[in-house]
Amino acid sequence: MSSVLESQNTLSHAHADILALRKDFPALQQDVYEKPLVYLDSAASTQRPQAVIDAVVTHERTNHANVHRGVHQLSQRSTEAYEGAREKIRAYINAGSCEEIIFTSGTTESINLVAASLGKSRLTDSDEVVVTWMEHHSNIVPWQLICEQTGAQLLAVPMTPDGELDLDEYDQLLSDRTKIVAVGHVSNALGTINPLEQIIAKARDADALIIIDGAQATPHFRIDVQALDCDFYAFSGHKMFGPTGIGVLYGKSSLLDAMPPYQGGGEMILTVSFKETLYNTLPYKFEAGTPNISGAVGLGAAIDYLSDINFEALAQHESDLLSYATTEFIKLPGARIIGTAKDKASVLSFTLGDIHAHDLGTIVDREGVAIRTGHHCAMPVMEHFQVAATGRASFALYNNRDDVDRLILGLQRALELFA
C-alpha cells in the first residue's frame, strides 16, 4: 500500500516538474491580440526553450567556423560542438555508433536521401515499395519519384474508419516483391501511434528494409533504434524543441556503407581526381557541403533538455491533456473528431459543424489560440475521412488544461459567429 502511495507521490512531483517546463519557453510568455498566447501547433513546429536559444547564440557569437576544415582554434571548437551534438543524439536514440547518425536538413531530406540512394542501388521494375494512407506527403512523394525512375510499384496500406492502419491489409500487401516499407511512427494529421513492433517484424519476415518517419514521435517519446530494430529512422530538430533546418537520419551502418552517396561535393570525399573519386567514410559520405552547424548545436541542446525530462510523467501529462480536450470538445454542437485510434499522441484533429477549418483557425487566432488548419500535408488522410480540411490542436510538454479551456472558448466564439 505504502509503495503505491509513494509511487503516486513521485508521479505527482514529476507532474509538477512537467507543468513547470512552460516557463523555459520565452515565446509562450507573450500576448497576441492582447491575450496570452496559447500555442497548440507543436505538431507543425515546437517552440524552443531558452537553453536551445542560448546554445545557438553562444555558438554563433563565439565558436562559429567551418567544421572539419581548419587547424585553427574556432574550427576546432566548431567541430567539437558539431560532433558533440552527434554523439548526444547517438546516445539519446541508442544508436550503435556515430557513423549511423547523419545530419540532414530535416525529416524530408532524410527520407529523400534514403529513397534516392536505396532506389538507385536496390530497386528494379519488379519490386514494390509499401507506404501507408496515413503518411505525411514527405513519406509519399520521395517514394513516388523513385518508383517513377526505377519502375517499381508503390503500394499503400489502407486505414480503418478510426484512423488506424489496417494490419490485415498490410499482411496482404507484403510479398517477396516488397523491398522497402516506409511508415510513420505517429500520424501528424491524426495522432495515431502505429504499432511499430508488429509492423517492423512483418517487414522483416518479408525481407524488406524498413524506414520510420519519426518526426511526430520524438517530441513525445524516447526512441531506442536498436530496440525497435528499424533500418532507418528519420526525424527533425524543430519538432523536438530544436532549431529548423536540422534533422537526422539514423541508418544501420552496414546498409549506409553499401549505399551510394546522395549528393556530391566537399566533405563527402577522401580524394578527388578526374580518374576516380574516393568517398569519405560514414557519416560524412552523406553530408556533402558545409552543414547547418549551429542547427546541430541547437539540436544537441534540445537533446540535453529532453534528457532531463521524466518521459513517464510526460506521457501521463499529455494523455491527460488529450483526454480533457477530447471530453470538452465533444460537448460542442457539431463536434467531430477525425482520428479516434486507441493509441494516440496528443493531437486533436477535428471539424465543427459545417464551419470550414480556415474560418475556425482565423477566429480562434483572434482569441489568442494558435491551431493548424488545412490538409496537414496529408491529403490522402483527408480523402479517407472525406473532409477538405480539419482543425488540429497539438499539445506538447509545455501545454496545460488552461490552454484547452481557451481553445474551447475560441471554438464557442466561432459557433456564436456562425450561428
Add this chain to the structure above:
Amino acid sequence: MNDLQELYREVILDHNRHPRNFGELEDANRVVEGVNPLCGDRMTLYVKIIDKKVQDIRFKGTGCAISVASSSLMTERAKGGSLDEVESLFEQVHEMLTSDITGSSINLENLDKLAVLSGVREYPTRVKCASLAWHALKSAIAGSEDKISTE
C-alpha cells in the same frame, strides 16, 4: 470580437450559408477549376459568354466562408456584365483585397455589396481565399479553360 465581425460581416455569413448561383451550368462555354493548394480548397467556375457578355455564371466546390461568399457575390455581380466591365471589376476587387485602401484610388461605393470583402485585407493569410474565384473568372474571360491556382 469587433475585428472578427469586420471580417465575417452579415452579408458574408449569409452568402456562405446560402450561396447564390451554386451548382453546375450545363451550357457553360468556359469552365475553370480554381485550387488553393494551401488549404486544399477547390472550386469550379462555369461561365457562359455570348456576345462579349457574361450571360450566365455558376460555381461549385468546397471552401471557407470567405471563399464561398466571395464566389457567390462575384457571380451575382458578374452576371449580365460585359467582359470589359467584369475585367474592370476584377482589377478593383484585386486592389481592394491587396492594397492599403487609404492610398488607393478604389471607390468602395462603386463596388457596392462587394465592398464587404474589404475586411479581408486585415487578414493577410485569408486574401487568397477571397481572390480564388476572381482569378478563376479572369482566366475564364481570357478564354483559357484550365486549372488555376492561388500559388
